[in-house]
Amino acid sequence: MLFTVLAGLITSSLLIPFGKLIKTKWSILLPFIPVVLFLFYVMHVPSIAEGTNFVQRVNWVPSLGVNLDFRLDGLSLLFALLITGVGTAIFFYGRTYLKGHIYFDRFFGYLLLFMSAMLGVVLADNILTLFIFWELTSISSFFLIGFNNDDKSSRDSALTALSITGLGGFFLLAGLILAGNIAGTFVISELFMKHEVLTIHPLYPLIIGLLFIGAFTKSAQFPFHFWLPGAMKAPTPVSAYLHSATMVKAGIYLLARFTPILGGTDLWSISLMVVGGFTMIFAAVHALFRIDLKGILAYSTISALGVLTFLLGLGTPAAIIAASVFILVHALYKATLFMVTGIIDHETHTRDISVLSGLRKVLPPVFVAALLAALSSAGLPLTFGFIGKDLIYEATLHFNENWTIWLTLLAVLTNVGLVAAGFMAGIKPFAGKLPSAFSNIHLPYPSLWIPPLVLAIFGLAFGLVPGIIGNYFNHQTANAIAGIETDMHLKIWHGFNLVLILSMATLLAGTLLYVVNKPSSSKLQMLARFDGLSPQAIFRRLARGLKDFALFFTRRFHNGYLRAYHLKIILFAELLLAYKLWLSGPISIDFDSLTPLSWYEVVIVAILIGALYIIVSAKSRLASVVSTSVIGYCMCLMFVFYSAPDLAMTQFTIDTLTTVLFVLVLYKLPGFINFTSKTVLMRDALVALGFGAILSLIALRVLFEPNTTEISNFYGENAYLLAKGKNVVNVILVDFRVADTLFETVVLSIAALGVYSLIRLRLKSSEKE
Structure with missing residues (x-):
C-alpha cells in the first residue's frame, strides 16, 4: 500500500526533469499509472469481500506517534477503487483534452500528486498521517483549480478553495490531536475500541465540532459550500475528478471513518442531519436556476454531498447501506456528466444550456453517455441510481416514526430537484433542433468520449446486477462505517411497496419540473439580489475586515525601526513572565541556605554596574562598545568562579569576536551619539530595569523550587x-x-x-x- 501512495508522488517529481518527453510521445504512459494501481486494488476485492482487512505498519517518527500506517478495509477499498478507477478515465480523457497545452506536464504532475494524496487519506491508519495527506489534497487541488493562472478568476477561485479547506484543516488537526490524546493512541484502528472513552469525555462536543468543520469545509456543506461552484474555473478533467468522485468526498470519508469512533450520540446524529438536510435541499434548488453546465453540476454535487452527510447523520443500518451505495452511484454518473460537459465545451466553446440543443445529431456516443448518466442520476429502474434512491427512501421511512414523514418529504424534494438538474445537464444540450452554428461540429477523438461512455455503462450494468456489486463492493463498506454487520442484500425488485411508489413519483415530478423549468439569465439576476446575504459575501466581508486589521496592526507595530521591535518584544515578554509569576504566588527565600558573598563577586558586580552606567551615558560609540565587552568579560569570570570553564571560553570567544565586528561596523559611522529625549531614555531604562527585576525573581523562584528529576532521569536512561x-x-x-x-x-x-x-x-x- 505504501508503494501505491508513493507511486504518484515519485512520478510527479520525475515530471520536473522529464516533462518535455511527457509532452510528446511518452504521454501515453501516464494513464497506465492509475491503471496499475486500480488492478492492484481490484485483486484485493475478493479478500475484502470475505471480511479480511490488510494492515501495513511503517515507522516514520515513532517517538511522536507519527507512522506511515495503512489499513485496507471495505471503506478504504471502495474509495481507493474510485480514486484509481475514475482516475484512469480522467487520465485518458485529460491526455487528449489538454493535448498541446503549454503546461501539459505540469497538469499531470499536479494530478498525480493529488491522486497520491487522496490514496493516503483513505488508506491512512494514523490520524496524523491522515492529516498530512489531507492537507496535501488541499495544496494539490489549489494548483489544479488555479491551473489557468493567466485568468484572475481562476486564481481567485483557487485562493478561495485553499482558504476554506485550509482553515478547515487547521480545526481538523486540533480535533484529531485532542481525540488522540484523550484515547491514548493515534492509530485509527485502535480508536474503534475507545468509543466509550471519547463519547463520555467532557471535551467530546469540542472534538466533533472541530472534526465537523474540517469535514464540512472539504465536502462543501453549507455555509462552506461556495468554494465549489467557484472551483469550476478549473479545467474539466479537474472538475470531473476532484469535484465529483474524490476530493469533495474526502469529508464524507472522514465522517464515515469516524462514525464508529465518535458517532452514535444525539449530538453527532442531529448535527449531521441538520447540516446535511439543509445543504441538500438548498443546493438542489440553486441548481435549477443555473444555465452554465458546470454550475448545474456543481450545485447538484453539493446537494449529493448533503445527502451523504444526511444519511450518515441518520446512522441506522439502512442509512449506512444507502450511503455506501450512493457514494458509488454518484461518482459514476457525476464524473460522466462532467466529462460530457468538457466535450461540449471543447467542441462548441460554450456551456450555456439556453444556447445548446440538438447535439445528439453530431455527438451520438457522447449523447448516449450523457443519457445513461442522467437516467442513473434520476433513478430510472434498471440503473444503479434506482437502487441508490430506493435505499435513501428505505432509510428515511424506517428511521423514527415521529420524523418519518418530514425526513422522507425532504428526501423526495431533494431528489426531484436532482432529477431535473441531471436532465438539464445530460439531456437538454442534446434535445431539440441543432442550431446552424453547431452543424459543423465533429465527433472528437475516441479517448475523449470513450471514458465517460464506459463509466455510464458501468452505471447501467451495476444496476442490472446489484446483488453482485453489493456483495463485492458495498457490503464491507457499510460494515466498516457502521462498525457492525449490516446484512446488506441488494435486489432489483423489492416488490410493489411505498418505496417504489416514492421512486416513481420522484422520477415523474422531476421530469415535469425539468420540462416546466426554464433557466435564464434574468432568473439568475433575480437570485443575485440576495448575494449580500450569502455565506460567500459574509466570508468576504470577514476577510476584508481581517485585512484591514492586519494593515492597522502592521502600520502600528511594524514601523521598520529595530529599536521599536526590541521594545515591543521585551515588553510582551515582561507582561507574560510577570503574569506567570503572579499566578505562582509569593516568593519565599531561605537566606540561611544562600552562600555568603565573596569580595571578588562584589568587585565584579561593581565593575558590571560601572560598565552599564558608561554604556547608557557615554556619547562615544566606541566607549559604549568597549563597555559592553567589559560586561561580557565579567560574565566570563563569573562562569570561571562557578566551575564552568567551557561556558567561560565560549563567552570569551563570542564576546571578543562581537566586539571586533562592532568596531569594524561602526568605523565609518560618526564617532559620537546624538541622544534622544530624556523621556525616551527614562522609558527604556524602566523597561530594562523591569526586565532585569523579573528575571531575578524567576531565578530566585527556580532556586527554591522542589528539585524534580523526571526529565533528567528520562534523558539519562x-x-x-x-x-x-x-x-x-x-x-x-x-x-x-x-x-x-x-x-x-x-x-x-x-x-x-x-x-x-x-x-x-x-x-x-x-x-x-
Missing part, C-alpha cells in the same frame, strides 16, 4: 539507547538544534522559492509599465 550519545547534554542540544534547523530549513526553502519565482518572472510590456 534514554540518551544512549535512543540517540546513541553518551553525553546527555550534547544529546539535548542536538534534539533542540534538529527542531530549530528543521524550521530554519522550511523558512529558507520558502524564501528560495520566492527568490526563484522573482528571477524567473517574465512580465509583459504592459505589466512592466
Whole structure:
C-alpha cells in the first residue's frame, strides 16, 4: 500500500526533469499509472469481500506517534477503487483534452500528486498521517483549480478553495490531536475500541465540532459550500475528478471513518442531519436556476454531498447501506456528466444550456453517455441510481416514526430537484433542433468520449446486477462505517411497496419540473439580489475586515525601526513572565541556605554596574562598545568562579569576536551619539530595569523550587539507547538544534522559492509599465 501512495508522488517529481518527453510521445504512459494501481486494488476485492482487512505498519517518527500506517478495509477499498478507477478515465480523457497545452506536464504532475494524496487519506491508519495527506489534497487541488493562472478568476477561485479547506484543516488537526490524546493512541484502528472513552469525555462536543468543520469545509456543506461552484474555473478533467468522485468526498470519508469512533450520540446524529438536510435541499434548488453546465453540476454535487452527510447523520443500518451505495452511484454518473460537459465545451466553446440543443445529431456516443448518466442520476429502474434512491427512501421511512414523514418529504424534494438538474445537464444540450452554428461540429477523438461512455455503462450494468456489486463492493463498506454487520442484500425488485411508489413519483415530478423549468439569465439576476446575504459575501466581508486589521496592526507595530521591535518584544515578554509569576504566588527565600558573598563577586558586580552606567551615558560609540565587552568579560569570570570553564571560553570567544565586528561596523559611522529625549531614555531604562527585576525573581523562584528529576532521569536512561550519545547534554542540544534547523530549513526553502519565482518572472510590456 505504501508503494501505491508513493507511486504518484515519485512520478510527479520525475515530471520536473522529464516533462518535455511527457509532452510528446511518452504521454501515453501516464494513464497506465492509475491503471496499475486500480488492478492492484481490484485483486484485493475478493479478500475484502470475505471480511479480511490488510494492515501495513511503517515507522516514520515513532517517538511522536507519527507512522506511515495503512489499513485496507471495505471503506478504504471502495474509495481507493474510485480514486484509481475514475482516475484512469480522467487520465485518458485529460491526455487528449489538454493535448498541446503549454503546461501539459505540469497538469499531470499536479494530478498525480493529488491522486497520491487522496490514496493516503483513505488508506491512512494514523490520524496524523491522515492529516498530512489531507492537507496535501488541499495544496494539490489549489494548483489544479488555479491551473489557468493567466485568468484572475481562476486564481481567485483557487485562493478561495485553499482558504476554506485550509482553515478547515487547521480545526481538523486540533480535533484529531485532542481525540488522540484523550484515547491514548493515534492509530485509527485502535480508536474503534475507545468509543466509550471519547463519547463520555467532557471535551467530546469540542472534538466533533472541530472534526465537523474540517469535514464540512472539504465536502462543501453549507455555509462552506461556495468554494465549489467557484472551483469550476478549473479545467474539466479537474472538475470531473476532484469535484465529483474524490476530493469533495474526502469529508464524507472522514465522517464515515469516524462514525464508529465518535458517532452514535444525539449530538453527532442531529448535527449531521441538520447540516446535511439543509445543504441538500438548498443546493438542489440553486441548481435549477443555473444555465452554465458546470454550475448545474456543481450545485447538484453539493446537494449529493448533503445527502451523504444526511444519511450518515441518520446512522441506522439502512442509512449506512444507502450511503455506501450512493457514494458509488454518484461518482459514476457525476464524473460522466462532467466529462460530457468538457466535450461540449471543447467542441462548441460554450456551456450555456439556453444556447445548446440538438447535439445528439453530431455527438451520438457522447449523447448516449450523457443519457445513461442522467437516467442513473434520476433513478430510472434498471440503473444503479434506482437502487441508490430506493435505499435513501428505505432509510428515511424506517428511521423514527415521529420524523418519518418530514425526513422522507425532504428526501423526495431533494431528489426531484436532482432529477431535473441531471436532465438539464445530460439531456437538454442534446434535445431539440441543432442550431446552424453547431452543424459543423465533429465527433472528437475516441479517448475523449470513450471514458465517460464506459463509466455510464458501468452505471447501467451495476444496476442490472446489484446483488453482485453489493456483495463485492458495498457490503464491507457499510460494515466498516457502521462498525457492525449490516446484512446488506441488494435486489432489483423489492416488490410493489411505498418505496417504489416514492421512486416513481420522484422520477415523474422531476421530469415535469425539468420540462416546466426554464433557466435564464434574468432568473439568475433575480437570485443575485440576495448575494449580500450569502455565506460567500459574509466570508468576504470577514476577510476584508481581517485585512484591514492586519494593515492597522502592521502600520502600528511594524514601523521598520529595530529599536521599536526590541521594545515591543521585551515588553510582551515582561507582561507574560510577570503574569506567570503572579499566578505562582509569593516568593519565599531561605537566606540561611544562600552562600555568603565573596569580595571578588562584589568587585565584579561593581565593575558590571560601572560598565552599564558608561554604556547608557557615554556619547562615544566606541566607549559604549568597549563597555559592553567589559560586561561580557565579567560574565566570563563569573562562569570561571562557578566551575564552568567551557561556558567561560565560549563567552570569551563570542564576546571578543562581537566586539571586533562592532568596531569594524561602526568605523565609518560618526564617532559620537546624538541622544534622544530624556523621556525616551527614562522609558527604556524602566523597561530594562523591569526586565532585569523579573528575571531575578524567576531565578530566585527556580532556586527554591522542589528539585524534580523526571526529565533528567528520562534523558539519562534514554540518551544512549535512543540517540546513541553518551553525553546527555550534547544529546539535548542536538534534539533542540534538529527542531530549530528543521524550521530554519522550511523558512529558507520558502524564501528560495520566492527568490526563484522573482528571477524567473517574465512580465509583459504592459505589466512592466
